[in-house]
Amino acid sequence: MGSKSAGSVNPEALLRVMTDNDKTIQLPNGLSVEDVKRMYEGMILIRAYDERQKNLQRSGRIGFCVTSTGEEAAQVGTAHALEANDWVYPYYRQYGVLLYRNVPMEVLSDHLYGNEEDLAKGRQMPAHYTHKDTHFVSFSSVIGTHLTHAVGTAMAAKYRKDGNVTVTYIGDGGTSSNDFHSSLTFAGVFKPPVVMFIVNNQYAISLPVSKQCGAETLHAKGQGYGVPSVRVDGNDVFAVYQASKEAFARARAGEGPTLIELLTYRAGPHSSSDDPTRYRGNEGDQWMTEARDPILRAKQYMQTLGIWSEAYEAQVWEAARTRINLSTTEAEKRPEPSWASMFEDVYAEMPASLARQRDELLANESSFERQDEGEFPL
Numbered sequence: 091m092g093s094k095s096a097g098s099v100n101p102e103a104l105l106r107v108m109t110d111n112d113k114t115i116q117l118p119n120g121l122s123v124e125d126v127k128r129m130y131e132g133m134i135l136i137r138a139y140d141e142r143q144k145n146l147q148r149s150g151r152i153g154f155c156v157t158s159t160g161e162e163a164a165q166v167g168t169a170h171a172l173e174a175n176d177w178v179y180p181y182y183r184q185y186g187v188l189l190y191r192n193v194p195m196e197v198l199s200d201h202l203y204g205n206e207e208d209l210a211k212g213r214q215m216p217a218h219y220t221h222k223d224t225h226f227v228s229f230s231s232v233i234g235t236h237l238t239h240a241v242g243t244a245m246a247a248k249y250r251k252d253g254n255v256t257v258t259y260i261g262d263g264g265t266s267s268n269d270f271h272s273s274l275t276f277a278g279v280f281k282p283p284v285v286m287f288i289v290n291n292q293y294a295i296s297l298p299v300s301k302q303c304g305a306e307t308l309h310a311k312g313q314g315y316g317v318p319s320v321r322v323d324g325n326d327v328f329a330v331y332q333a334s335k336e337a338f339a340r341a342r343a344g345e346g347p348t349l350i351e352l353l354t355y356r357a358g359p360h361s362s363s364d365d366p367t368r369y370r371g372n373e374g375d376q377w378m379t380e381a382r383d384p385i386l387r388a389k390q391y392m393q394t395l396g397i398w399s400e401a402y403e404a405q406v407w408e409a410a411r412t413r414i415n416l417s418t419t420e421a422e423k424r425p426e427p428s429w430a431s432m433f434e435d436v437y438a439e440m441p442a443s444l445a446r447q448r449d450e451l452l453a454n455e456s457s458f459e460r461q462d463e464g465e466f467p468l
């Protein structure tokens with residue numbers, strides 16, 4: 091890792107495996123050709139999912155969506171290094187990590203529609219995915235609050251000595267939140283097995299990083315808390331994997347937390363309610379090139395290795411699109427959650443006052459109209 095000591099932060103240092111001119115790179119330790127293909131296919135699945143989400147939203151079939159186009163490596167590179175029982179505290183842009191953990195596609199599609207099979211029962215905003223079986227914890231829209239929960243979960247793993255690592259992700263904007271400070275303060279002192287990824291996609295909605303923070307890099311923030319930190323080319327899937335693997339190994343060995351800044355770019359809008367051309371023109375197009383797009387960069391590397399072909403590419407896209415389209419088509423047919431479900435999961439035994447309200451609502455259901463959610467504000 092570039093910087094193991096919290097005392098040294100070099101703003102020039104950026105961990106990269108795929109360089110601009112040299113396509114004869116050495117794969118990080120332990121990565122096989124099968125791994126490379128799995129990572130590549132994982133990135134394409136995210137992009138295909140985004141393509142579908144966008145189309146569904148623009149044609150009025152879902153209310154809102156969040157995409158992560160251009161940030162696929164910052165998800166897949168981390169997910170490939172995780173063990174099955176590790177805990178994940180994402181924010182709204184890491185559904186690619188969930189996909190990479192082989193959850194059924196329905197988990198994502200049902201949530202997109204907020205239908206009766208949605209694991210959040212339609213009570214969360216879209217893009218607040220959750221999946222208990224893979225330790226993928228639901229996100230609170232209040233930016234940063236999940237960071238302290240992640241550190242707490244890692245603290246529990248330390249007490250239990252169960253060997254699990256907790257990872258959490260926060261955007262560049264989120265590093266200005268109070269909870270970023272609280273979580274790093276605690277992590278620096280008690281040294282639980284937690285790895286915090288700053289997904290520096292260079293914007294917090296319309297605000298560029300230069301207007302969010304006076305420091306030259308965001309990984310520099312780790313130094314003040316005594317947390318070792320490293321800055322990584324977040325569009326280089328192999329570098330992201332290498333930094334993640336090293337940090338997870340340190341955490342499992344009892345050596346405590348790591349802060350990893352993944353430098354990437356949000357090529358699309360903040361959400362389906364945003365129009366980035368209004369604050370940055372066509373800047374985003376410059377990040378979808380062979381030199382910068384994480385998928386195109388990995389593809390060039392695979393071409394050099396002789397493990398990429400047009401037929402392979404077509405087959406990977408076809409499989410991804412078919413899987414996603416079948417699943418979203420089914421999700422669209424499922425009914426919305428029942429009104430009675432609003433009253434569930436609050437108390438182990440429903441108090442009589444709540445039961446009365448539920449019965450009254452159900453007795454008068456036909457006199458209420460369901461409201462379309464319309465445009466979301468974010």
Ligand SMILES: Cc1ncc(C[n+]2csc(CCOP(=O)(O)OP(=O)(O)O)c2C)c(N)n1
Pocket residue numbers: 183231232233260261262263264265267289291293294295356360468
């Ligand atoms: C505490 C809080 N403040 C403001 C918001 C509104 N908000 C939602 S997303 C967002 C931008 C977050 O940007 P960043 O952390 O860089 O992540 P990105 O969306 O770029 O991936 C803001 C300001 C919020 N949800 N919570």
